Structure formats: C-alpha cells, structure tokens
Amino acid sequence: xxxxxxxxxxxxxxxxxxxxxxxxxxxxxxxxxxxxxxxxxxxxxxxxxxxxxxxxxxxxxxxxxxxxxxxxxxxxxxxxxxxxx
Numbered sequence: 001x002x003x004x005x006x007x008x009x010x011x012x013x014x015x016x017x018x019x020x021x022x023x024x025x026x027x028x029x030x031x032x033x034x035x036x037x038x039x040x041x042x043x044x045x046x047x048x049x050x051x052x053x054x055x056x057x058x059x060x061x062x063x064x065x066x067x068x069x070x071x072x073x074x075x076x077x078x079x080x081x082x083x084x085x
Contacts (some may be wrong), residue, residue, distance in 0.1 A: 048084040
C-alpha cells in the first residue's frame with residue numbers, strides 16, 4: 001500500500017451510494033462506525049440469506065431450568081429464519 005505506485009482512492013462514490021440507500025448516512029454528519037458496520041453487515045446477511053419464506057416463530061419464555069434445551073430450541077428457531085453464508 002505505501003510502496004505501491006497507485007494512488008489512494010477517495011470513498012466519495014461509496015458514500016454517495018450509501019446515502020442513496022440509507023438516508024441516515026447522507027450528508028456530512030458524523031456517524032458512529034459501529035452504526036455503519038452494523039448496517040453493512042445486516043445488508044450482506046439479508047442478501048446472502050438462503051431462507052426466502054420466513055415462518056413466524058413465537059419466542060417462548062425460558063425459566064432457566066434447562067439452559068441446554070432452551071439454547072438448542074433457540075438455535076433451531078434461528079436457523080428456520082436465517083441461513084446465510
């Protein structure tokens with residue numbers, strides 16, 4: 001990067017595209033990098049999600065008596081709605 005003869009690239013076109021799809025990032029206001037990363041990763045996850053028809057799954061309350069079974073149920077329910085690469 002530092003020894004290369006290529007010039008650096010300004011991210012202005014990326015920022016303009018981002019502002020088009022996410023108006024909260026339009027303009028020149030300061031934003032938290034965590035917000036940007038969360039937005040980008042969520043978009044990638046949605047685009048790569050293989051589950052096209054997501055079933056409604058009621059979230060049950062866990063009483064804490066069997067954490068292993070509760071965690072397995074939660075994971076199975078998650079996979080019914082989310083299966084990205």
